[in-house]
Amino acid sequence: MSLALRDLRSKSLLPGTSACPGCPENMAMRMVGMALGNDVVMVVVAGCSSVIQGIGPKNAYGYPVLNIAFAAGSAAASGMWRALRQRNKDTTVVVWAGDGGTADIGFASLSGAAERNENFIYLCVDNEAYMNSGGQRSGSTPHGAVTSTTPEGKKENKKELLFLMLDHHIPYVATASVGYPHDLIDKLRRAKNIEGFRYIQVLTPDPYGWLFDPSRTAEVAKLAVQTCYWPLIEVSHDKVTVSNESLHCLKKETRRPLRDFTSLQGRYKRLSEQDFQELEKYVDYLWDRISKLMD
Amino acid sequence: MLPNYQFFPVSHPEEGAGGKTGNWRVVRPEVTSKCIGCNACFLWCPEGTIMVKGNKAEVNYVYCKGCGVCANVCPVKAITMVSEA
Amino acid sequence: MRSSLEIRFHGRGGQGVVTASNLLAVSAGLEGLYSSAFPIYGAERRGAEIESYCRISDSPIRETSPIEEPDVVVILDPTLLKISNPLKGLKKEGKVLLNWKQVPPNLSSKLFLVDATGIAIEHKLVKSGWPLVNVVMLGALVKVLGTPSLDSLKTAIDSEFSESVAELNKKAVEVAFNRVMEVGSVVA
Amino acid sequence: MRKIISGNEAVALAVKLARVGVVGIYPITPQTTIIEELAEMKLRGEVSADVVRVESEHSAMGVTLGAAVSGVRAFTATSSQGLLYMHEMVWWAAGSRAPLVMVVATRAVGAPWNIWNENTDFMSERDSGWIMAFASSPQEALDLTIQAFRVSEDPRVFLPMMVGMDGFVLSHTKTNVYIPSQEDVDEFLPPRRQPYVIDPETQESMGNIFQPFDYMKLRHSIHESIESSQDVIREIGREYEKLNPLSDYKTLNVEYKLEDADYAVVTMGAWSLDAMEAVDRLRQEGVNVGLYRVRYIRPWATDEIMRALGDKKGVIVFDRATSLGRGGPLYLEMKATIDSPVKGVVTGLGGVSIGKKDFYHVISKSIEEFRFKSFREVEWYYPGEVKEVELGTPRSSI
Numbered sequence: 001m002s003l004a005l006r007d008l009r010s011k012s013l014l015p016g017t018s019a020c021p022g023c024p025e026n027m028a029m030r031m032v033g034m035a036l037g038n039d040v041v042m043v044v045v046a047g048c049s050s051v052i053q054g055i056g057p058k059n060a061y062g063y064p065v066l067n068i069a070f071a072a073g074s075a076a077a078s079g080m081w082r083a084l085r086q087r088n089k090d091t092t093v094v095v096w097a098g099d100g101g102t103a104d105i106g107f108a109s110l111s112g113a114a115e116r117n118e119n120f121i122y123l124c125v126d127n128e129a130y131m132n133s134g135g136q137r138s139g140s141t142p143h144g145a146v147t148s149t150t151p152e153g154k155k156e157n158k159k160e161l162l163f164l165m166l167d168h169h170i171p172y173v174a175t176a177s178v179g180y181p182h183d184l185i186d187k188l189r190r191a192k193n194i195e196g197f198r199y200i201q202v203l204t205p206d207p208y209g210w211l212f213d214p215s216r217t218a219e220v221a222k223l224a225v226q227t228c229y230w231p232l233i234e235v236s237h238d239k240v241t242v243s244n245e246s247l248h249c250l251k252k253e254t255r256r257p258l259r260d261f262t263s264l265q266g267r268y269k270r271l272s273e274q275d276f277q278e279l280e281k282y283v284d285y286l287w288d289r290i291s292k293l294m295d
Numbered sequence: 296m297l298p299n300y301q302f303f304p305v306s307h308p309e310e311g312a313g314g315k316t317g318n319w320r321v322v323r324p325e326v327t328s329k330c331i332g333c334n335a336c337f338l339w340c341p342e343g344t345i346m347v348k349g350n351k352a353e354v355n356y357v358y359c360k361g362c363g364v365c366a367n368v369c370p371v372k373a374i375t376m377v378s379e380a
Numbered sequence: 381m382r383s384s385l386e387i388r389f390h391g392r393g394g395q396g397v398v399t400a401s402n403l404l405a406v407s408a409g410l411e412g413l414y415s416s417a418f419p420i421y422g423a424e425r426r427g428a429e430i431e432s433y434c435r436i437s438d439s440p441i442r443e444t445s446p447i448e449e450p451d452v453v454v455i456l457d458p459t460l461l462k463i464s465n466p467l468k469g470l471k472k473e474g475k476v477l478l479n480w481k482q483v484p485p486n487l488s489s490k491l492f493l494v495d496a497t498g499i500a501i502e503h504k505l506v507k508s509g510w511p512l513v514n515v516v517m518l519g520a521l522v523k524v525l526g527t528p529s530l531d532s533l534k535t536a537i538d539s540e541f542s543e544s545v546a547e548l549n550k551k552a553v554e555v556a557f558n559r560v561m562e563v564g565s566v567v568a
Numbered sequence: 569m570r571k572i573i574s575g576n577e578a579v580a581l582a583v584k585l586a587r588v589g590v591v592g593i594y595p596i597t598p599q600t601t602i603i604e605e606l607a608e609m610k611l612r613g614e615v616s617a618d619v620v621r622v623e624s625e626h627s628a629m630g631v632t633l634g635a636a637v638s639g640v641r642a643f644t645a646t647s648s649q650g651l652l653y654m655h656e657m658v659w660w661a662a663g664s665r666a667p668l669v670m671v672v673a674t675r676a677v678g679a680p681w682n683i684w685n686e687n688t689d690f691m692s693e694r695d696s697g698w699i700m701a702f703a704s705s706p707q708e709a710l711d712l713t714i715q716a717f718r719v720s721e722d723p724r725v726f727l728p729m730m731v732g733m734d735g736f737v738l739s740h741t742k743t744n745v746y747i748p749s750q751e752d753v754d755e756f757l758p759p760r761r762q763p764y765v766i767d768p769e770t771q772e773s774m775g776n777i778f779q780p781f782d783y784m785k786l787r788h789s790i791h792e793s794i795e796s797s798q799d800v801i802r803e804i805g806r807e808y809e810k811l812n813p814l815s816d817y818k819t820l821n822v823e824y825k826l827e828d829a830d831y832a833v834v835t836m837g838a839w840s841l842d843a844m845e846a847v848d849r850l851r852q853e854g855v856n857v858g859l860y861r862v863r864y865i866r867p868w869a870t871d872e873i874m875r876a877l878g879d880k881k882g883v884i885v886f887d888r889a890t891s892l893g894r895g896g897p898l899y900l901e902m903k904a905t906i907d908s909p910v911k912g913v914v915t916g917l918g919g920v921s922i923g924k925k926d927f928y929h930v931i932s933k934s935i936e937e938f939r940f941k942s943f944r945e946v947e948w949y950y951p952g953e954v955k956e957v958e959l960g961t962p963r964s965s966i
Contacts, residue, residue: 041768079592
């Protein structure tokens with residue numbers, strides 16, 4: 001799965017954005033550009049990306065963007081692709097939302113659009129908290145993570161959007177990580193050629209919310225996959241594929257220790273032994289369910 | 296024939312929408328002769344400010360924020376972070 | 381001077397009271413008259429008392445409020461006479477059209493009777509066990525009112541129902557038109 | 569063509585005639601039959617619009633806005649709680665300067681549950697930056713909905729437009745409606761115009777962060793657009809008379825027997841017609857009274873209103889809506905516009921039925937009060953037996 005450089009020109013993001021240094025969402029946005037080409041419009045819901053675009057009348061994103069209220073991304077995209085189709089355009093419509101806009105406030109409109117099998121790609125950039133407003137807990141925050149609203153460490157597990165979206169019977173569901181650009185780019189390219197609702201959730205480790213050195217963003221994104229905290233999986237028309245980078249996770253014995261992932265991050269500073277076991281149980285459970293999917 | 300009171304918050308793609316972000320930098324990436332032009336830095340640069348030209352990575356210092364991701368992902372450690380001080 | 385008619389329908393939820401007033405309005409509209417029809421709005425359920433209204437005029441209708449002093453009261457279900465007063469506010473010379481076989485006691489008004497239930501059953505206009513008397517009553521009503529014509533009513537029925545249902549209803553309204561009887565002012 | 573149809577059917581027909589591209593629909597009484605009718609039309613192949621059955625009103629406006637900014641005519645409709653749930657998106661649509669049209673079949677706002685007519689839902693959006701018209705008949709609901717697309721897509725305006733109509737009283741009343749021909753509507757509505765299009769060809773984006781100065785400039789621009797829309801509405805209204813020769817849209821608002829009147833009644837919506845009956849009766853009795861029907865809440869026709877009402881000895885404003893703690897919104901607007909004595913009457917809330925007799929009673933009583941210069945600023949009027957005094961605030965004696 002190698003991609004030549006000429007395939008990887010990206011016009012989705014122009015230098016001089018308002019993102020924090022080391023921003024994983026910017027990485028993902030550039031990869032979207034590498035994958036999808038130019039015939040793309042975006043709906044960006046409230047979140048870091050509303051700010052990252054910079055100050056109007058300039059825009060750091062190379063794609064036309066409709067910025068919209070927090071809960072309205074999937075709805076707006078539903079109207080947009082229909083309007084473009086009526087105007088005989090083959091444009092790919094992409095919703096770009098964070099985990100708050102996906103798992104929490106935007107979930108009703110996401111679920112509605114998925115149930116209607118609307119024809120667009122929904123990209124959730126999951127940094128596991130409300131990072132734009134200062135790192136508050138979201139439904140996607142993992143067990144044990146300290147956030148500005150869970151200073152004690154979150155007591156509940158991460159909401160399983162992967163499985164929730166699978167239960168919507170949509171043609172394409174995938175997870176990816178900015179640690180593995182080729183995997184993400186391949187998935188986006190496959191998704192582009194599928195009609196109907198396509199959901200991709202990309203892990204975007206945030207150095208400022210997860211509390212690690214920003215130079216290590218890509219490294220943490222890889223570690224999440226290697227320690228099997230984050231799966232790379234694709235379900236395309238019910239065909240389940242676990243990416244090569246994640247195959248070792250199917251067996252518990254071959255997984256890299258979860259500590260290698262958690263110990264790098266300040267957000268797990270309050271992680272007790274019991275919390276850690278809870279997190280490990282979560283990983284076991286995750287892969288049990290994935291194994292069952294593959295049967 | 297748009298009346299002069301009309302104003303629409305429309306924006307267009309342009310570099311530097313967040314300002315001259317090179318000013319944010321406290322450490323700068325410097326590409327040494329060890330560079331093999333593999334494009335890892337290009338792939339992961341969050342700002343799109345590093346490009347391989349003629350088998351060697353070049354940094355756009357106008358906008359590079361000095362996050363150090365490029366140095367971290369370089370497989371041959373060809374990028375060193377140098378203080379701006 | 382404007383000439384206008386105000387008709388109030390009384391029935392139970394599920395009897396098609398609203399459809400009746402709508403169809404009357406449509407029939408009048410077909411003759412170039414002004415008309416308006418609307419029900420008492422609410423979350424009425426099957427069996428509950430229901431009122432709907434129809435105004436017919438030769439000039440534009442301005443009033444939008446429920447009819448308090450009707451020229452004609454149409455009662456689709458005689459049992460309503462026991463539980464409420466459908467005749468409230470009826471004008472002095474006002475008329476009552478009642479779906480019943482017999483003359484009710486204590487009904488002080490110019491009364492017209494038609495056995496719409498019987499006619500509905502005769503014409504197999506029954507749904508979920510309930511005779512569909514609403515349209516049948518209109519056949520009698522246009523006779524009582526003198527306007528709109530039976531033909532306009534039939535045209536309105538064609539626009540409202542599928543062909544087979546329309547045919548049954550058109551036959552039924554004709555029967556009702558011919559069978560309605562004036563029983564005169566009944567004074568208690 | 570003339571037909572006996574309901575207000576909701578009239579609106580659905582207007583949407584069809586305007587060749588709308590995308591309709592976002594979500595049910596709520598009493599608006600629902602609009603969207604049911606549209607879905608039926610779609611099934612019968614009478615409209616080519618995409619009818620999107622969304623999962624909430626918030627999404628209904630999301631779909632409508634998304635379609636509008638990407639280049640097609642878009643429409644939605646709602647009522648009451650639905651409009652309130654949509655509120656955020658209503659503002660977003662105006663800030664995005666998106667030409668689109670929404671019909672609001674008005675209904676009271678909970679709690680408690682009440683499905684009957686009241687205009688507070690509609691009136692509560694008057695600061696949102698929309699053009700807002702209110703119909704008084706199913707005919708006007710159809711006419712204003714067609715005109716709304718034209719107004720909304722005019723470069724001097726470029727704002728969404730909301731058409732209100734009284735829930736049930738208009739939405740469900742079947743009456744005579746003149747339906748213009750498709751050819752006439754096609755000629756009346758030019759091809760879609762909008763300030764920008766979200767499309768790879770244009771590379772235009774909408775709504776990222778703007779600096780405070782620019783933000784204020786945008787708000788000012790919306791304000792100016794609403795003000796300037798008065799001329800646009802009058803111009804379009806005159807042109808609309810070609811479609812419906814019996815219509816009168818030369819002015820934003822409508823006067824009735826006002827010219828020589830000493831006293832004026834101000835109303836909005838369906839009950840204006842009932843009030844006209846009362847005015848006629850009072851005229852017969854020699855009372856010098858006329859009526860002013862507000863058709864546009866935004867723009868607010870200050871000049872028209874000052875000309876019509878500026879010299880009256882007393883103006884009685886009927887509100888079927890509240891700005892709780894201050895009376896009725898129409899009363900407040902009127903009071904801020906003219907120097908004549910203004911009395912506000914709040915009534916007809918939550919479906920309380922008000923007919924010509926009630927108008928006759930309140931108007932004659934109020935005129936007496938004006939004559940003795942002892943009118944109450946805001947009166948809550950209950951028809952029938954309920955005594956207002958029962959609801960008076962008890963004053964503590966300690």
